[in-house]
Amino acid sequence: MGLREQLRGTGVALVTPFQKNFSVDYTALGKVIDFVIEGGVNYVVSLGTTGETPTLSKEEKKEIALFTYDKVAGRVPVVVGIGGNNTDELVQELGSFPLDKAVAVLSASPYYSKPSQEGLFQHYKALAAASPKPILLYNVPGRTGRNLNAATTIRLAKEVKNIAGIKEASGDMAQCMEILRDKPEDFLVVSGDDALAFPQIACGMEGIISVAANAYPRAFSDMVSAALKSDLRKAKQINDKLIAGYELMFAENNPAGVKAFMSEMKLIGNYLRLPVVPVSEGLQGKIKEYIAGS
Template sequence: MENTDARGWTGVGVALITPFLDNYNIDDQTLSRLVEHCIDGGLDYLVALGTTGEAVTLNREEKQRVMDIIREANKGRLPLMLGYGGNNTQQMIEELPHFNLEGYSAFLSANPAYNKPTQEGLLAHYGALVEAASLPILLYNVPGRSASNMEASTTAALANRYPSLIGIKEASGNPLQQTKIVRDARDSFLLISGDDISAPATIFAGGKGLISVLGQALPKEVGAMVRAALDGDIEKANRIHRTLLTLIELLFEEGNPAGVKALLQQLGIGGLQVRLPLVPASSDLQERIAAEYQQIKNLL
């Protein structure tokens, strides 16, 4: 497909949870409330059905339902990105036409997990997906979940070969790798932080924003941090980051999205339920998240 203006994906996006009822069915009302909370908080875009959205535990009908709820709640106010990944490239291609993509403007696609493809395999996987996709794609490099790292040279090769690849959500935690991507990829290719904990550092290395987990709970605060970093206000960005640091660490202590669901519950947005093989945050972690939130909320 043709090149697409990537400027709509700068700033702060959030990887939305999928809230569940006590019977583990999708909680439509809470998901709609969460979208409204994020929009009111001044975020720049929303990401549906990523890792944080527990997409791997949803069937095709449930995924479409989540997409529809978010689209209807959003009412066209923010750009919407759709998480779409897997470790069977051909199956991904075959399933694409079965989704109604109305309202969505791009895909977020993570490296295939479990298979551990080589760099040539990643080049071939994303090349095949680009040819099949009707929307531009933001790559997602997350070695901690996929068990394979997409090297900077591979990312740059993809960026320079396929204009419809708008950028990469980088969660490698490797500053040198991020710097090489900015150096070697085309100028319009976006480097986006994939980790709340390293967002300012990624932006200072040339990144253009963050796809956040914490941001759906604290959109104004995370937004202020990212925008300060983008404006070059290093002191302000680092000050907010330091204030949020312990809370960010707590959110991921027992896995994502168990932690952020515990924080959202403190805000009166949904419950703790996650689908197996994940389990809810422990009582101890819930208490520490609540205490840390109470401690920092007046500092932000």
């Protein structure tokens, strides 16, 4: 099965649960992995930015990846997040990180440095050459400060052999449609915006790497599956019920929002590492009301 087939549908960017002392809560992580797989997600992403990777040590990242492989136990594919703004350091990490059981590497664009489009191209070209697994680009300009534009995405897709797809989270529908129009046939394009996944799949994307699916794997997977089958009426009915949830989940911070949902659902404790803090008391109350009524 090719990568496009393996990663079609709903992927979930797993949260990293913490205990009260802020150590990694592996019991809760195991529970979350079972919950999302049993809820119907098609694959999981370990160590995405939703997993609070900027605050995890290198040792913790390796331990989490190995734990995730063991817990998933081949039930669904696993993608591993390896990104940052030090290209040489990432090249070294790609050569030493345990990736044998991963199907691909998701790599967020460099943050803070604000490289030019040529800088972004060369960064990803270097990562692709070093990676033992296919690279998925991750464009999230709201976090990185620089948009990976459609022309650069298509150039990477056509010129760099080991780049297999993109998680597109610019929120720019015109840019998304341009990528979908010009991409090579075997290039995977998935959404990185929960609130836009439904219309983006209708435009031709092949699924999403979701935050919301940590809390609502069944509903979200059903929505994505219906949209991919062109049953847009059913997909819209499910999505309409989730819209208010998306608004609450991303009102203050990700992953503080989704962790607030999951703590109310008794899946994890509501602990985050600084500089991220739990959502405000007022928002937590609204989330509790939403869950009670859904």
